[in-house]
Amino acid sequence: MPESGTCAASLIPLLHAGSLPETDAVIASSISSLSKCGTIADARSMFDEMLTPFFSASLEHGTRRRPSGTHGGRTTFTSATLSSLVAAQNYGGKRSVKNQTSLGEPADTREAMGIKNSTITLAQSWGTTQGRLVRVEVLVLFSALIWILIEFFGSLRRRYSHGFFRFFVWAVYTLFTVLGPYTIGLLQDGPFRDQMFVLWGTILLVIQVSADSISVYSIHDIEQRKRVVVQHVLQIILVLWLILNCKGHNKSYSATIWIFWIHSVVLTYRKSWSLSDASKKGGLLKQSKVVADYMMIEHEQIPLDFDPVTMEGYKYIFHGEDEVASQLPIAPEYRVRSNESTFRMTTIDSIWRLIESKSFRNEETMIMMKDVALSFSLCKLLKRRLCGYQIGEAGLVKTLNFVLHGLLSEDGNYVRSFWVIETELAFLYDFLYTRFYLLLDHRGYKFIGFLIVVIVTILNSISGAFSRHYHRSKLDQLVHGINVTHWVTIVLLIIVLSLSTLVIKGMGTRWMVVDEICTLARSSSAFKYSYNEGQEKYWQRAMDQYSLILNFDYHPWNVLKLLSLGLIDATREGQKAGEKIILTDELIVRVLSGFKERNGQLEDGQSALARNQLLSQFSWACNLPTHIHKILVWHIGTTIAMEGHPVPPTGDHRVAKTLSDYCAYLVAFVPDMLPGHGYDTQRIFDAVVVEARERLTGCDTLSSRCEKLMVAVSPSDTILELGSRLGRELRSVFPEERRWKVLADFWAEFILFLAPSSNVEIHAEKLAAGGEFMTHLWALLTHAGILDRPSTTDAAAARGNSSGAPAHGTLV
Structure with a gap:
């Protein structure tokens, strides 16, 4: 046989x-x-x-x-x-x-x-029914896990800018938008018409529209809101079809299914509302228009006297512009004019008076409350730039004094002023990339959602609907005597219940403070919340670095670009970032104190050289064809001048090195944030990399490269040779402490000169990647009424103006 x-x-x-x-x-x-x-x-x-x-x-x-x-x-x-x-x-x-x-x-x-x-x-x-059941169970649980990751890592995006972290968040967000629809599609098959699986489908609907810590991945996704909403609506209709054709007559399950389905419809409406509010073609445009028109006449409001220290006379809008947005403009300018509606809007000066009238445990708490309120008001002013509206208060003495004598007050607390700008940008990030602001205007949404999950859980627990003997599906799956299908349902409900609580807690106390202030503005009750968030880390507080002389020979493989079919951008030759440097209070003070000492005048570094009696020696290095030429020449010169001298953790040496390498990083990695066209900047950078490779062949260390550049060659006007010449001349400045001071003064002055920009989108985009120090300076100058940098002629005239009146050139 x-x-x-x-x-x-x-x-x-x-x-x-x-x-x-x-x-x-x-x-x-x-x-x-x-x-x-x-x-x-x-x-x-x-x-x-x-x-x-x-x-x-x-x-x-x-x-x-x-x-x-x-x-x-x-x-x-x-x-x-x-x-x-x-x-x-x-x-x-x-x-x-x-x-x-x-x-x-x-x-x-x-x-x-x-x-x-x-x-x-x-x-x-x-491919069998049992196999598809396993797939559905895995995908449902994985979708819930992705939601957890989205809520957790979404709130960390503005604190971390590492490339791998950003790629991970992007991958998680992409899976989050794909897995739900795919899993719901699997439930269409005949064997999955049971009530248990239809309940999973409704929970998946709720999950897809419940992520509050990241509503969109990039600012470009906001304008694709209609496509996103249509996809959700089609899924809602598909699940409704599953509900109407499901098998089973369990009343508890039927009630739970309908409750979650109706809740998903409400959350979809909320998501559509939030995306429309953040769109430059929707709510953002309308609200910013009210603020823009109002600020054209804000300085005409009485009283005419103003005090930037107490904010008296500064009637910046704090709340209430939504009510005015629906009104038609008035002739002859067809703008929002002073009327009963505009006077009902809450302004920052009245909010400060309200806060000062309340009692607090200590003065620090009161100051923090006032700073959060001011940040919230300034965020509304900054939104106008996203829509391209005219900044009506630009160029006014009152506006400049707000920064010089208000934010940068007489006590010299520059770090506190920088924290106000950080909080303002955190509000802007929340508005663009999250739905936290909806919890302020429509805070009932989250509470109702949390209440729904609690009620459903309690009622089904009492009725025994979640007991494994109460409802048995024809496709129940047993593993070692455990009903996996039953426990998948329990886990899904626990995740939905838990995240509904954690997201409310994780939205940040700054929103709770604003909510409390809005409540107080409508009533005369006392403060119920003790604010103590002064040290919260809103942003990464780090500065990227790049050294051209050190990394010009970097040759990337760009394997990820090939494997990702171009989804990941290619790294250019010589484009290798250095280790991040912590943004210290010393550096913040150095940059902002210089701005105040110059009475708000923007200088391109020549003023710093003049103060140190070195302008005549280095004036040639300040008169170059473009600002990108100047950045790279001074960066190369700074690198050569500092070679062989260990950089201390503090002092002028550290400030100069950090700012020099940060500006070089912007040239190499974020050219759109600098003056001129970004593509032109890329071409200049690529050309200098080639120059360095030809000139420094055979030199493997930074020391040998700097020594070779110290040897003069035939006169040349290339950026590399101009930087070499500058480095040689800087090395002749003694004592060394004077050399470091000159370089620190130059870079602290020059980086502010580079900050004004009309490319608002790059600043908004970088908010989702940890933020940039340059963005903070850009926002500060916007509130000072400085929207563009002066020409070289204007700057020279300003240096000779003994009256101290600022010259800002053409404002746009």
Whole structure:
């Protein structure tokens, strides 16, 4: 008798024990065919052909498919079970694995055939109903896990800018937008019409529109809001079709399904509302228009006297512009004019008076409350630049004094002023990339959602609807006696309940403070919240660095670009960032104090050289064709001048080195944030990299490269040679402390000169990547009414103006 016949004979009682009477004929036919096989390999192939009719007959009679369960006292076999029995018969007998079969088949060939057939069996089982059930369970739980990751990492985006972190968040966000629709699509199939699986579908709908810490990944996604909303609406309709065609009459499940479906409709409406509010073609445009028109006449409001220290006379809008946005403009300018509606808007001066009238545990708490309120008001002013509206207060003395004598007050607390700008940009980030601001205007949404989950959980627990004996699906899956399908439902509800609580807590106390102030403005109650958030880390507080002389020879492989089919941008030659440097209070003070000392005048570094009696020696290095030429020349010169001198953790040496490498980083990695066209900047950078490779061939260390550049060559006007000349001349400045001071003064002055920009989109885009120090300076200068840098002629005139009146050139 062939060995396969022996195997078949041993399987006959097992197969009959696991079959239904109606399937006996199918089994008998299969066993008969199997016994005629000559080898184990042939028998294994015959098994694969036998499985399909066997399971089809079982499924037609309502047999539950379980991996290794029971049905009416009979053992139910899967294809994996049968393959295991064949393998046991093949390798568990007295034959040696090293011997050949009766037909002379080698053992290694037999093993390869076994692997092949096991793979085929796995692929076939993956397409079965049981396989699809496993897929649905995994995808549903994975979608819930992705939601957890989205909520957690979404709130960290503005604190970290590492490339891998940004790629991870992008991948998670992409999966979040794809997995839900795909899983809901799997539930359309007939076997998944049970109430349990339809409940999963409604929970997935809720999950997809519940992520508050990241509403969009990039600012460009905001303008694709209609496509996003249409996709959600189609999924809502699909799930509604599943509800209407689902099988089962469990009243508790039916009520839960309808509650979650209605809740998903409400959340979809909220998501559509939030995206429209942040769109430059929607709510952002309307609200910013009210603020822009109002600020054109704000300085005309009485009283005419103003005090930037107490904010008296500064009627910047704090709240209420939404009510005015729906009103039509008034002739002849067709702008928002002073009327009853505009006077009902809450302004920052009245908010400060309100805060000062309340009692606090200490003065620091009151100051923090006032700073948060001011940041919220300044954020509304900054939104105008996203829409391209005119800044009506630009160029006014009152506006400049607000920064010089208000934010940068007489006590010299520059770090506090910088924190106000940080908080303002945090509000702007929340408005563009999250839905936290909706929790202020429509805070009932989250509470209702949390209440819904609590009520559903309690009612179903009381009724026993979540008990594994209360509702049994025809596709329940048991693993070691545990009903996996039942526990998937429990886990989903726990995740939805938990995140509804954690997101409210994680939105940041700054929003709670604003909410409290808005409540106080409408009533006369006392403060209920003790604010102590002065040290919260809103941004990464780090500055990227780049050294051209050190990294010009970097050659990227760009493998990720090829593997990602161009989704990841290619790294250019020589483009290798250095280690980040912590943004210290010393550096903040150095930059902002110089701005105040110059009475708000922007200088391109020549003023710093003049104060140190070195303008005549280095004036040639300040009169270059473009600002990019100047950045790279002074960066190369600074690198050469500092070579061989260890950089201390503090002092002028550290400030000069940090600012020099940061400006070089902007040239190499963020050219759109600097003057001129970004593509022109890239071409200049690429050309200098080639110049350095040709000039410094054979030099492997920074020291050897700087020493070679110190050797004068024939006169040349290339950026590399101009930087080499500057470095040689800087090394002649003694003592060294004077050299570091000159460079620190120059860079602290020059970086402010570079900050004004009309490219608002790059600043908004970088908010989602940890933020840039340049963005903070840009926002500060906007509130000072400085929107553009002066020309060289204007700057020279300002240096000769003894009256101290600022000259800002043309404001746009």
